Amino acid sequence: MTTFQISAFVFLGLALAATISFRLRRQASFRVALAWSLLWIGAAAAIAWPQITVRVAHFLGIARGADLVFYLAILGMFVGFFAVYVRFRRMESEMTRIVRELALRTPKEPDPE
Amino acid sequence: MTGVVKDTTFIVIPAFNEGRAIGAVVAELKALWPHVIVVDDGSRDDTASVAQQSGATVLRHAVNRGQGAALQTGITHALRRGAQIVVTFDSDGQHRAEDVATLVAPIEEGRADVVLGSRFLGTTENMSVLRGLLLRTATAFTRMTSGARVTDAHNGLRAFSRAAASRLEIRLDRMAHASEIVDQVAEHGARCIEVPVHVRYTDYSKRKGQTGLGAFRVLLDYLWGRWLR
DSSP states (O other): OOHHHHHHHHHHHHHHHHHHHHHHTTOSOHHHHHHHHHHHHHHHHHHHOTHHHHHHHHHHTOSOHHHHHHHHHHHHHHHHHHHHHHHHHHHHHHHHHHHHHHHHHSOBOOOOO | OOHHHHHHEEEEEEESSOHHHHHHHHHHHHTTOSEEEEEEESOSSSHHHHHHHTTOEEEEESSOOOHHHHHHHHHHHHHHTTOSEEEEOOSSSOSOTTHHHHHHHHHHTTSOSEEEEEEEEEEEESOOHHHHHHHHHHHHHHHHHHOOOOSOTTOSOEEEEHHHHHHOOOOOOSTTHHHHHHHHHHHHTOOEEEEEEEEEOOHHHHHHSOOHHHHHHHHHHHHHHHHHO
8 A cells, every 4th residue: 555545545534534523413414424425435445446537537538547536626626616606695695684684673864954 | 746645755875985975966855855765885984974964864784785785675664664656766966856756757647667767768968988888788688688678777767666666676786786677577567667867977976887897797797696596
């Protein structure tokens, strides 16, 4: 086993443990925890047996396993950006609702002439 | 204009850092209409106090949320106060107070539910060629997306019957609300007409207005809002 593999397994093991711990403390939904867990396990599998990524890459018509991983990482980043943006928009509109509610509660009547 | 109409018409003015212009705008309106609501959209200047001194009811957004958000706040307040007609009016002095009666009349007479002011049916003062072109392009776009046959979709001077105002739900907080309003009016099947109004451009209002680049951001915001629905 290479040094890279050992350090990657340590990191991925910690990430998986953290994910499970989050789920046990009910700080993540089951679906979210499952998705992250699968990601960590998948990464560990790809590092343990790199041939897997080569097989999948060839199946998809990509020359190298590393390229496949690279493309997936970029795709994942875009999905992540989009999810954050959607959440940001939702927070913005929630903030507007709060600000509006506060404003409506305290109207200031005109000064008497 | 009868007294009853005057008493149940509420004018909503969204304002952001408009301390220099808002006093005159409110005073001009108050001379003709008793109910003027200024929504101070988190201004950092004296907009709120000037508006209040000039005779407006002031609602204050604790932080800046954009013109669309401020309009919706003012409209909601007007409806809670029993408004039968809600008029929206810009804070920078580009509209004339006497035009409000022209907008209110068709609703009072039961001829329309929504009345939009059009500077292209009416007249403008000092409008730059570029501004005219930008507005016409934006209007063409709104005509396409909403199917409403409007000549000026981005004019802040509008009037709504109580029923039409109640059904409005402005979700685009920033500037894209203008297209959103036209879309919703068309969608609700409200009877909508345009009346000519006069818009005067001053150096002040031009500085506060949208730039070409700003228009692009408005477009993105609008497309996002439509797509999310």
